Amino acid sequence: MQRDLPVFPDLRSFLAWCEARGELLALPEPVPLRHRMAAVQLAALRAGGPVLRFDHAVGEGGARAGMPVVANLFGTRARVAAGLGLAPEAVTEFGAFLAALRSPAPVEGMRDALSRWPMLRAALSTRPKVLSRAPVQEEEAPDLTAIPVQTCWPGDAGPLVTWPVVVTRPHGSAPGDTARYNLGVYRAQVIGPDRLILRWLPHRGGAAHHRTWARAGEPMPVAIALGADPATLLAAALPLPETVSELTFSGVLRGTRTEIVPAREVPLMVPARAEIVVEGWVHPGETAPEGPFGDHTGYYNAVEPFPVMRVARITHRRDPLYLTTITGRPPDEPSVIGEVFNDLALPVIRAQIPEVRDVWLPPAAASYRIAVVSIDKRYPGQARRVMLALWGMLAQFSYTKMVIVVDDDIDARNWDDVAWALATRMDPSRDVTILENTPMDYLDFASPAPGLAGKLGIDATVKIGAETARDWGEVMAADPGDVAFAEALLARHRAAPPLRRAS
Incomplete structure (x- = not known):
């Protein structure tokens, strides 16, 4: 290094x-x-x-x-x-x-x-x-x-x-x-x-x-x-x-x-x-x-x-x-530092939880209250295992009150991608895990008691094996050759000089 x-x-x-x-x-x-x-x-x-x-x-x-x-x-x-x-x-x-x-x-x-x-x-x-x-x-x-x-x-x-x-x-x-x-x-x-x-x-x-x-x-x-x-x-x-x-x-x-x-x-x-x-x-x-x-x-x-x-x-x-510095609702200096620490900690997280592909702690969510995790999913129940492992890995993750787990075809740092996964891969009656009476930041006024609150885990992954009795839909995607053709065609027209009108 x-x-x-x-x-x-x-x-x-x-x-x-x-x-x-x-x-x-x-x-x-x-x-x-x-x-x-x-x-x-x-x-x-x-x-x-x-x-x-x-x-x-x-x-x-x-x-x-x-x-x-x-x-x-x-x-x-x-x-x-x-x-x-x-x-x-x-x-x-x-x-x-x-x-x-x-x-x-x-x-x-x-x-x-x-x-x-x-x-x-x-x-x-x-x-x-x-x-x-x-x-x-x-x-x-x-x-x-x-x-x-x-x-x-x-x-x-x-x-x-x-x-x-x-x-x-x-x-x-x-x-x-x-x-x-x-x-x-x-x-x-x-x-x-x-x-x-x-x-x-x-x-x-x-x-x-x-x-x-x-x-x-x-x-x-x-x-x-x-x-x-x-x-x-x-x-x-x-x-x-x-x-x-x-x-x-x-x-x-x-x-x-x-x-x-x-x-x-x-x-x-x-x-x-x-x-x-x-x-x-x-x-x-x-x-x-x-x-x-x-x-x-x-x-x-x-x-x-x-x-x-x-x-x-x-x-x-x-x-x-x-x-000096100032602390307030993000963005503030601590939230900027937290974004870099997010990337710095990712290899350590992967060493403990190998199936993790990315972890994003959205700065707007007070830097650590919400985590979005993408995984290489291989077996039923794996998303719940990852949630529990993350909450127990470091003391700081005990203050993360919501963990959203997605597949590795989802960009964990793109809210549009995450919203699509929540809308199409998550059923509230099956894919929500709630824990009660867990440690929480004293500054979380939403918690029912100071320093003690619940946790919410959301499995927004494609369901496999025993997780579902239905055949899962196929994700739509354009042929890579067609995408390359379209990009090249539009690029040529962007580079072409504007047409002159005949006088």
């Missing part, structure tokens, strides 16, 4: 690459952090626009922010792929490489071993490099008011840090044992100059680590990296297995070892080339009401208690940049 793009060791190198391609727009005009900046981001994203750098962000009272704000970093599929070091067409191939890295086949001879050198190099890239000094610790900020945190939506409770890479480790682990670290992107609500609320749901790695410290009755060290390099950002957002550390895995994505440095105040290692690092502690039992905030569902979430982080120190580069 070869990388198509250079290594981006930090956010700045990626921004320089974007600028060289004409994909960075510097905005010198004053733009308020409250609501207006979010509106500009959404407008740029929905137009397929560039990365934005707000050079004159304006806070409460009209005060100019002390640092530029960067937004819409991954606002296009091409930039998400670039963050992985890839051209867009190489994403699926890279997914196959990652699937092989997770479950490599046995080596057969020296030639086979040499052919796997890229895998070995990627594995070695997962070992972080510890520095004694780092750019992110060049200076310190007095408190959170120095960071230009935006308030995105009119109904939001206040300023919200939206691209935090939250670094935690379990109780009993050593600060240097980075293989046990978790990096997660969790909402962080600012409630004071030295207080943040960390919204991590129970199934997330940060929450699991928090439970180990709470059981021990000890405060948990936490660090938040702001403005990390693209590989660290994307690794923190990827749905990796619980046994894989995002910090070490980012080395595979980046193509070089992750540089880390001991935090100044808490016993943790932090990304050495981030723009800002916020260090602090989460004490057992200390919570505060978080929200409401606009979320990826297009609704404001309910107010719920989540852990409070007491900020102990903030370090940053000499001239820091603050990276």
Whole structure:
């Protein structure tokens, strides 16, 4: 597996690459952090626009922010792929490489071993490099008011840090044992100059680590990296297995070892080339009401208690940049990232469920609430088997409340094709599977109870064997030779000059 793009060791190198391609727009005009900046981001994203750098962000009272704000970093599929070091067409191939890295086949001879050198190099890239000094610790900020945190939506409770890479480790682990670290992107609500609320749901790695410290009755060290390099950002957002550390895995994505440095105040290692690092502690039992905030569902979430982080120190580069994003009803930046992750995960899904030909998580369906799966169907009941296997494969698929299974002659990413399959290959009395009382996203207000809901599986495949007592109709299709004749005939006429009228 070869990388198509250079290594981006930090956010700045990626921004320089974007600028060289004409994909960075510097905005010198004053733009308020409250609501207006979010509106500009959404407008740029929905137009397929560039990365934005707000050079004159304006806070409460009209005060100019002390640092530029960067937004819409991954606002296009091409930039998400670039963050992985890839051209867009190489994403699926890279997914196959990652699937092989997770479950490599046995080596057969020296030639086979040499052919796997890229895998070995990627594995070695997962070992972080510890520095004694780092750019992110060049200076310190007095408190959170120095960071230009935006308030995105009119109904939001206040300023919200939206691209935090939250670094935690379990109780009993050593600060240097980075293989046990978790990096997660969790909402962080600012409630004071030295207080943040960390919204991590129970199934997330940060929450699991928090439970180990709470059981021990000890405060948990936490660090938040702001403005990390693209590989660290994307690794923190990827749905990796619980046994894989995002910090070490980012080395595979980046193509070089992750540089880390001991935090100044808490016993943790932090990304050495981030723009800002916020260090602090989460004490057992200390919570505060978080929200409401606009979320990826297009609704404001309910107010719920989540852990409070007491900020102990903030370090940053000499001239820091603050990276932000906005979450709302798709399309938004997370949904664009999700589209690329869909393609990245496909080979992993195929490795577990070999008959799968394609999986599409429509971005408009909150990125993961609905899945359309095409399969190579060979036996009765196979569609139901695939539904159940997908729901149980990754924790993230437990939040997929509808799975539609189609045959491989259907384009799973084309709603017209899927609608035709539903209309002609599905009978509601036979082909619908309903599960009750299964895990669900707390933000799904349609569920009868918070965190608990049903699942719907729809078998829109051609019925075979014991699935039907009727002869199935034959799908109509034109002869390929006739199609080629028609295309050639029309192409000649499109290329011909227009006829002139006789005078």
